[in-house]
Amino acid sequence: MRQTGSFRPLDFDESTATAEPWERLHELIAAGQPAAILPFLTSLAPGETARAMDRLSEGDQLALMTLLAPEDAADVLDTMTDGQAADLVEEMSAEQAAAIVQELPSAMQADLLGDLEDEDAQAILSNMRVPRRTEALRLMAYEPDTAGGVMMTEYLAYREDQAVADVIEDLRANADRYQDFDIQYAYVLGERDRLVGVLRLRDLLLTAPNVGVASIMIRDPLRVADNTTIEDLKRFFDEHAFYGIPVVDQDDRLVGVVRRAAVERGLNQRATQTFLAASGIVGDEELRSMPMVFRAKNRLSWLSLNIILNVIAASVITLFQDTLSAVVILAVFLPIISDMSGCSGNQAVAVSIREMSLGLLRPYEYMRVVIKEGSLGILNGVALGIVLGALAFLWKGNIWLSLVVFLALAINTLIAVLAGGLIPLLIKRLKFDPAVGAAPLLTTVTDMCGFLLVLGLATMVLDKLV
Amino acid sequence: MRQTGSFRPLDFDESTATAEPWERLHELIAAGQPAAILPFLTSLAPGETARAMDRLSEGDQLALMTLLAPEDAADVLDTMTDGQAADLVEEMSAEQAAAIVQELPSAMQADLLGDLEDEDAQAILSNMRVPRRTEALRLMAYEPDTAGGVMMTEYLAYREDQAVADVIEDLRANADRYQDFDIQYAYVLGERDRLVGVLRLRDLLLTAPNVGVASIMIRDPLRVADNTTIEDLKRFFDEHAFYGIPVVDQDDRLVGVVRRAAVERGLNQRATQTFLAASGIVGDEELRSMPMVFRAKNRLSWLSLNIILNVIAASVITLFQDTLSAVVILAVFLPIISDMSGCSGNQAVAVSIREMSLGLLRPYEYMRVVIKEGSLGILNGVALGIVLGALAFLWKGNIWLSLVVFLALAINTLIAVLAGGLIPLLIKRLKFDPAVGAAPLLTTVTDMCGFLLVLGLATMVLDKLV
Numbered sequence: 038m039r040q041t042g043s044f045r046p047l048d049f050d051e052s053t054a055t056a057e058p059w060e061r062l063h064e065l066i067a068a069g070q071p072a073a074i075l076p077f078l079t080s081l082a083p084g085e086t087a088r089a090m091d092r093l094s095e096g097d098q099l100a101l102m103t104l105l106a107p108e109d110a111a112d113v114l115d116t117m118t119d120g121q122a123a124d125l126v127e128e129m130s131a132e133q134a135a136a137i138v139q140e141l142p143s144a145m146q147a148d149l150l151g152d153l154e155d156e157d158a159q160a161i162l163s164n165m166r167v168p169r170r171t172e173a174l175r176l177m178a179y180e181p182d183t184a185g186g187v188m189m190t191e192y193l194a195y196r197e198d199q200a201v202a203d204v205i206e207d208l209r210a211n212a213d214r215y216q217d218f219d220i221q222y223a224y225v226l227g228e229r230d231r232l233v234g235v236l237r238l239r240d241l242l243l244t245a246p247n248v249g250v251a252s253i254m255i256r257d258p259l260r261v262a263d264n265t266t267i268e269d270l271k272r273f274f275d276e277h278a279f280y281g282i283p284v285v286d287q288d289d290r291l292v293g294v295v296r297r298a299a300v301e302r303g304l305n306q307r308a309t310q311t312f313l314a315a316s317g318i319v320g321d322e323e324l325r326s327m328p329m330v331f332r333a334k335n336r337l338s339w340l341s342l343n344i345i346l347n348v349i350a351a352s353v354i355t356l357f358q359d360t361l362s363a364v365v366i367l368a369v370f371l372p373i374i375s376d377m378s379g380c381s382g383n384q385a386v387a388v389s390i391r392e393m394s395l396g397l398l399r400p401y402e403y404m405r406v407v408i409k410e411g412s413l414g415i416l417n418g419v420a421l422g423i424v425l426g427a428l429a430f431l432w433k434g435n436i437w438l439s440l441v442v443f444l445a446l447a448i449n450t451l452i453a454v455l456a457g458g459l460i461p462l463l464i465k466r467l468k469f470d471p472a473v474g475a476a477p478l479l480t481t482v483t484d485m486c487g488f489l490l491v492l493g494l495a496t497m498v499l500d501k502l503v
Numbered sequence: 504m505r506q507t508g509s510f511r512p513l514d515f516d517e518s519t520a521t522a523e524p525w526e527r528l529h530e531l532i533a534a535g536q537p538a539a540i541l542p543f544l545t546s547l548a549p550g551e552t553a554r555a556m557d558r559l560s561e562g563d564q565l566a567l568m569t570l571l572a573p574e575d576a577a578d579v580l581d582t583m584t585d586g587q588a589a590d591l592v593e594e595m596s597a598e599q600a601a602a603i604v605q606e607l608p609s610a611m612q613a614d615l616l617g618d619l620e621d622e623d624a625q626a627i628l629s630n631m632r633v634p635r636r637t638e639a640l641r642l643m644a645y646e647p648d649t650a651g652g653v654m655m656t657e658y659l660a661y662r663e664d665q666a667v668a669d670v671i672e673d674l675r676a677n678a679d680r681y682q683d684f685d686i687q688y689a690y691v692l693g694e695r696d697r698l699v700g701v702l703r704l705r706d707l708l709l710t711a712p713n714v715g716v717a718s719i720m721i722r723d724p725l726r727v728a729d730n731t732t733i734e735d736l737k738r739f740f741d742e743h744a745f746y747g748i749p750v751v752d753q754d755d756r757l758v759g760v761v762r763r764a765a766v767e768r769g770l771n772q773r774a775t776q777t778f779l780a781a782s783g784i785v786g787d788e789e790l791r792s793m794p795m796v797f798r799a800k801n802r803l804s805w806l807s808l809n810i811i812l813n814v815i816a817a818s819v820i821t822l823f824q825d826t827l828s829a830v831v832i833l834a835v836f837l838p839i840i841s842d843m844s845g846c847s848g849n850q851a852v853a854v855s856i857r858e859m860s861l862g863l864l865r866p867y868e869y870m871r872v873v874i875k876e877g878s879l880g881i882l883n884g885v886a887l888g889i890v891l892g893a894l895a896f897l898w899k900g901n902i903w904l905s906l907v908v909f910l911a912l913a914i915n916t917l918i919a920v921l922a923g924g925l926i927p928l929l930i931k932r933l934k935f936d937p938a939v940g941a942a943p944l945l946t947t948v949t950d951m952c953g954f955l956l957v958l959g960l961a962t963m964v965l966d967k968l969v
Binding site for chain 1: 550552553554557578581582584608671674675687704705707708709734735738741742744746762763764767768770771774775777778779781782783784788789790791792795796798799802803805806807809810813814816817818820821824827828831832833834835836837838839841842843846847849850852853854856857858861862863864871872875876878879882883886887890891894938946950954
C-alpha cells in the first residue's frame, strides 16, 4: 500500500463550501506552478479531482496535463469518464498523449485508444514505446464486451522448468514493478506459451527453493477463451470463488487475466448505458461540461426519430375528425390512454431486457413472453380500464362513453405489454441494442393502437355519445 | 482452484435445443435420486443452473434443496437472483434454511437474511451456529450501500506480537478453510482489535521465521469507516490500485474487508435498479417466473400513481372544449407535443441522475442545471418547433396554426428540459430515489404545460384558425 492514513469521504454539506477546488486549481494552473499543483491534487478528497477536472475549461485541462509528469497526468486522466479522457487526449500532441497513455494500466489504455478517432489513435501508438504499443494493438483487436476486451496483461508467468527459487528471485528483483499487479497467482507456461499450470504464490512459502514449479503447480487449471462474453464471465465468477481467471487464445496460449472486478465494472457500464439509452441518451454519454452544440446535436438525433414516429402515430387521429368534432371530450382520453399504455408497455420492456441480461430468457422464447405478459395484460388492462371507465362515468354520466374508455384502455394495455415484452427479443435477434430501440417502437405501437381504439370504438357507438 | 479443465460457455443456438435442462432436472427430482442430481448440476454450463432454477416449480425447487447437501444447496441458491433466493428460503423450515444459509459467504448471508420477513429471519438466525449467527447479526445492522453493507468478514488477522513463523503455521494449519478467502494481505491488530498494520503475504517469503510481524508490516495503512458510502468507495478504488481495503468501526477496530469487486457489484445492482425504476418496475424486482398476481400487483402499484397524474394533466384539456370544438385538428397536436416534450425532459432526467451518481453534480447546484439545460432547451425547442410547425403548415396551409404549434413545442421543450434537469435534484434533496419519482412527475408537468400551451395559444388566435 503506497499511502497511509485514513480515507476522508467527500463532504456534501454545501453550507461549508468556500472556494471550489477547481477555482483554486485554475489559479495554480494560471500561475504555472507545477510544484504546487501535485500536492494540491493529492490533498483533494477522492471524487473532488473528478469534479474539478469536469469543471475546468479545456484549456486549463490541457495546461494541467503539460504541467504534471506523465505518470501523474495518467492518474488524473483515470479519474475522468471515458468520454472526457478521450476528448482531452485528442487535444494533445501525439507525443504528449503517448507519454501519458503508456502510463495507464493495459486494459484502460486499450479502451481509451479505442475511443479515439482512428487517426489520433495511430499517431499516439506510433509514439509509444514498442512493448507497450504491441500490447495496446493486441488488446485493441478484441471486442469490448469479451474476455479479451476486459482482461489485463499485468500478470506473472514462469516456465514449467523453473524452480521455486527462480520465482522468488524474480519476485524480489521486480518487487517495485509487481507492486501494481496485486496478484496472488502466477501462471506456468509450457511449450509455445501454452498454459499448463497455476501457482499459488502462498504455496511458495511452504516449499523448498530447489523444488521445480511444475511439481507444486495446479495442473490444467480452469481458463476462459478470449472471446468469452462478459455475461458468461459473470456466470463463471458466480460459480467460482476466484478473483481472476486466465484467458487463452484459440491455441491455448495465455494472453491475459480477467479479474472479477473488471467483469463487474463492465456489467456496471452496460447497465448504466442501458438506463441512458432507455432515457434517450444514445451513442456518446453526455455530461453538462461538454460543448452545448455537441450536447444539443446528440439529443436531437434521438428526438428527430421520435418526432417522425409521433407524427405517424398521431396521424391516426386525422382519420376520425368527424367523430372528434361530434364528441370533443374524447380528446381528453386520447393522451391518457396512450400514455398509460406506454407505461404498461415500458414495464414489460424492462423485464424482458433484465431477464435476457440475467440469461433467464433467450431471444427466441416468444411464447413464454406471450403467455406470461398476456395473462398479466388482461388482468391489469381490466383493472385500469375499470378505473378510467368509472371516472368517465362520474364525469359525464354516459355509460357508452365509459364503455368505450374501458375497452380502449383494457385492450391497449394488453397490446402494450405484449409489444413491450416482445420488442426487445426481436431487436436482440436482429443484433441491435434493445435498450435503444424498444421505447420509440413501443410508443408508436401504443399511440397508434390507443388512438385507433378510442376513436374507432367511439365511431361505432357515435349516436349514443352525442 | 477446485476444478480443472476449460470453461464451456452457454450455447445459444436454439436449433440444437433438445430437452431443456430443467426438464431433466425435474425428472431427477421426481425420481428422488440425490446421487444423480449433483453430477447433473455440475455438468450444466454456467448460467444453465440459474435458468433451470428459474423454470422449476417452487415444489421442485424445495425438493431439490432437500435432496442436496447444505453446502451444495448454498451453491445453487447463489446462482439465483436475490429475490428468488429469498422467496425460496422463506418456504423452507427454519432448520433447513439455517443449515443452508450458514454455508453462504458472509456478505451474501446478511443480504439474504435482510431480504426476508423479520420473523423468518429471526427463526433462521436462532437455528444457526453461534459464530455465524453473531456475524450475520452484526453485518445485518449496516446499511446496504455502505462499506459495512458490502464488506466481507473472511479475512486473516494476527496480533502485532506474533512472529512470521506463527503466521506461516496458521496458514498451513488452516489452508483448506483459507482456500475460499482468496486474499493476499493479512491484517495486524493492536490492543482492543485496533488496526495497526497490514502484512503483504508475499513478503513472508522473504523474511526469516523468527522475525515479528510488527517489523515487516506496513504501519498505519489506509482504511475506510464502516459507514463510508458505496460512491466514496468507488472513488477510493478509482484512486488506488487495491483489491480490497480494511473497514474499521468508529473505535478504529477492524470489522471487515471491502473488495473492489463487491463495490462494482453494488454499483451494478444500483444501475440496474435505476433502469428498472425509471421503467416503472419499482420495489421488488420482477421475473416472469414469479406468481402472476404478485407481478400484476407490483406493476399496478406504479401504474395507479400514473393514472392519477395522467387524469390531472389531461383535465387541462377540458378547460378548452370550445377551442377544440372549433379547431378539432388541434387534438392531433396535443399528444405529439406532450410526448416530444416528455422525451426531451427524460434525456435531462437521465443526465442529472448520471452526473449525480458520478459525483460531478451536487444536489444543490440548481443554477448550473438551469444554465446548461436552458441554453440547450432553447436550441432544441426551436429546432423541433420548426419541424413540427413546418409539417403543420404543409398539412393545413395556415400560418397561425403553424405558429401555435411552433411556439407550444419550443416553449414546452424548454420547460421540459428545465423540469427534467431539476426534478432529480429536488427528489435527491428530499432523500428519495430520483429514478423512481422523476418520470411520473416530469410527464405530469410536460403534459399539463403542453396542453395549456397548445390550447391557450390557439384560443388567443382562434379567429385565425377556423
